[in-house]
Amino acid sequence: MYFEYRNKIYIKHMFGPLFFGFTSKFQELIKELDPDVKVLIIRMERVPYIDQSGAYAMEESVIHLHELGVVVVVTGINSQPLDMLKKIDVIPGLITEGCLFKEFEDCELWLKYNLRSKSGGFEKILQSSHEGREKIFSKKLRRWVHAKPGKEKKGDSETS
Numbered sequence: 179m180y181f182e183y184r185n186k187i188y189i190k191h192m193f194g195p196l197f198f199g200f201t202s203k204f205q206e207l208i209k210e211l212d213p214d215v216k217v218l219i220i221r222m223e224r225v226p227y228i229d230q231s232g233a234y235a236m237e238e239s240v241i242h243l244h245e246l247g248v249v250v251v252v253t254g255i256n257s258q259p260l261d262m263l264k265k266i267d268v269i270p271g272l273i274t275e276g277c278l279f280k281e282f283e284d285c286e287l288w289l290k291y292n293l294r295s296k297s298g299g300f301e302k303i304l305q306s307s308h309e310g311r312e313k314i315f316s317k318k319l320r321r322w323v324h325a326k327p328g329k330e331k332k333g334d335s336e337t338s
Contacts (some may be wrong), residue, residue, distance in 0.1 A: 182318030223254030
């Protein structure tokens with residue numbers, strides 16, 4: 179099975195806290211993914227902490243990946259990163275509960291089951307994340323509607 183799907187499933191191991199410095203590296207990785215990749219598995223067992231900039235970088239990347247038709251799966255996420263991603267609705271808004279696994283081995287079993295299924299393979303996996311993709315566009319729309327261009331914050335106006 180490995181040889182059949184090796185170019186379609188990519189596994190990214192994350193190490194250490196995800197904060198401001200991580201954002202550009204993660205977004206570069208996403209841009210460099212092979213166009214044949216259908217599933218990105220993000221292993222987060224060794225990520226103890228994620229700050230707001232790291233969470234927003236993940237959100238942007240997941241939105242981009244969904245637009246490309248890539249399913250994002252997360253394994254081994256710790257409580258603080260999980261809470262942070264839930265606060266901004268990355269989970270379950272973009273990464274559904276069905277794409278979260280406590281153990282990598284559970285993710286492997288899920289993949290094998292779906293890929294060997296007579297009713298679909300990758301199509302079945304894509305379908306399982308479909309509700310997350312639908313929320314992407316409503317989330318973007320909310321941001322655009324709530325953004326008020328031209329409104330200045332205190333202290334932002336220029337003085338002559």
